[in-house]
Amino acid sequence: MAPSVDVISPSAPTPTGKAALTQESTPKNYIREPLKYSGSLDAYKNFDVTPVIGREFSDVQLTDILSDDNKLRDLAITVSRRGVVFFRNQDINSDQQKVLGQKLGELTGKPATSKLHRHAVNNSKRNITVNEGKLDDEISVISSDVNRQLYGSRFSNASRHLASEGWHADITFENVPSDYAILKITDTPEDQSGGDTLWASGYEVYDRLSPAIQALADTLQAVHYQPRFNEISKEHKIDLIEGDRGAPENTGYSFKATHPLVRTNPVTGWKSLFGAAGQVESGWIEGVTKRESQIFKQYFNQLIAENHDLQVRYKWNKDDVAIWDNRSVFHTATNDYDGKRQGNRVVSLGEIPYYDPASTSRREALAAEI
Numbered sequence: 352m353a354p355s356v357d358v359i360s361p362s363a364p365t366p367t368g369k370a371a372l373t374q375e376s377t378p379k380n381y382i383r384e385p386l387k388y389s390g391s392l393d394a395y396k397n398f399d400v401t402p403v404i405g406r407e408f409s410d411v412q413l414t415d416i417l418s419d420d421n422k423l424r425d426l427a428i429t430v431s432r433r434g435v436v437f438f439r440n441q442d443i444n445s446d447q448q449k450v451l452g453q454k455l456g457e458l459t460g461k462p463a464t465s466k467l468h469r470h471a472v473n474n475s476k477r478n479i480t481v482n483e484g485k486l487d488d489e490i491s492v493i494s495s496d497v498n499r500q501l502y503g504s505r506f507s508n509a510s511r512h513l514a515s516e517g518w519h520a521d522i523t524f525e526n527v528p529s530d531y532a533i534l535k536i537t538d539t540p541e542d543q544s545g546g547d548t549l550w551a552s553g554y555e556v557y558d559r560l561s562p563a564i565q566a567l568a569d570t571l572q573a574v575h576y577q578p579r580f581n582e583i584s585k586e587h588k589i590d591l592i593e594g595d596r597g598a599p600e601n602t603g604y605s606f607k608a609t610h611p612l613v614r615t616n617p618v619t620g621w622k623s624l625f626g627a628a629g630q631v632e633s634g635w636i637e638g639v640t641k642r643e644s645q646i647f648k649q650y651f652n653q654l655i656a657e658n659h660d661l662q663v664r665y666k667w668n669k670d671d672v673a674i675w676d677n678r679s680v681f682h683t684a685t686n687d688y689d690g691k692r693q694g695n696r697v698v699s700l701g702e703i704p705y706y707d708p709a710s711t712s713r714r715e716a717l718a719a720e721i
């Protein structure tokens with residue numbers, strides 16, 4: 352709940368722990384020139400799935416480029432520019448997926464302290480095994496069985512909501528949220544369509560704001576809050592003791608963090624609307640009235656969910672992989688099937704979100720590149 356004052360005042364400073372980075376330190380280190388793509392992936396067949404977002408590579412195995420740092424750096428830059436990149440029919444296993452998750456960020460200059468994310472409401476505590484049958488807290492298991500236990504079936508009362516309420520970016524309630532996410536879908540519902548995932552470009556959402564609202568948005572912060580995980584941890588008697596979350600940057604266990612409403616992506620140097628949908632739905636925008644916060648949240652959600660020309664929708668086949676940049680895209684699952692669907696997801700931790708006043712919007716930057 353937002354505090355019951357008229358103008359929502361800035362929240363208390365983010366809690367800091369033993370090894371925590373401060374809100375100030377990362378931005379200074381990160382304000383820099385955008386990274387340049389070297390062209391090393393051009394030899395592989397690929398196409399842009401829509402003009403604004405998404406690229407698909409048709410004939411490359413990620414395992415073939417896993418030890419080629421130049422190609423992986425180009426891959427990370429491609430993901431950051433295109434928002435999400437797809438690879439069909441991959442043989443990558445969950446350990447290799449973790450190596451890839453760590454390398455994409457490292458090769459594009461993330462802080463040396465950064466790690467893969469370990470969810471507080473993790474696999475071990477709930478005895479959920481990854482597709483290869485082992486427990487691994489650096490892999491989030493995406494499972495229709497687990498989702499049905501938590502949220503009920505698509506025919507339950509709980510499911511009678513707008514499908515568009517599912518838009519989010521991963522773990523934005525952390526002080527140091529994710530840079531890249533890698534999802535491999537290992538089981539698709541048999542003989543059934545459904546289970547598509549959609550992504551929307553936060554860069555393009557920012558570009559659709561008027562200059563006046565952009566100028567205001569550039570100055571604001573949003574509180575990201577995820578009370579549902581508190582409920583899950585209580586339901587499953589998960590004790591959120593210190594140390595549970597793996598990365599030293601993750602201090603406090605309230606699933607709550609304050610971040611700039613507009614975020615600069617350090618890889619592209621482009622501005623993206625970050626404080627919207629998902630965890631901001633349960634949070635609020637600071638520095639404006641409660642009513643203004645609600646109106647802005649609703650407007651931003653509408654820009655994400657109702658502009659299908661800034662979205663891409665992906666139909667999964669078994670063993671396909673998607674890699675996205677959680678700093679600059681939103682995504683949502685589609686709960687329209689009955690069968691079993693499962694996958695392994697790696698989420699790597701990036702930098703403390705920052706806004707660089709010298710950064711540009713995507714459209715401005717692309718126009719200047721021509």
Ligand SMILES: O=C(O)CCC(=O)C(=O)O
Nearest residue numbers: 493521534548684685696
């Ligand atoms: O199951 C999906 O399609 C996406 C789930 C999701 O939000 C994620 O993997 O981060």
Ligand SMILES: [Fe+2]
Nearest residue numbers: 519520521682
């Ligand atoms: Fe997600």
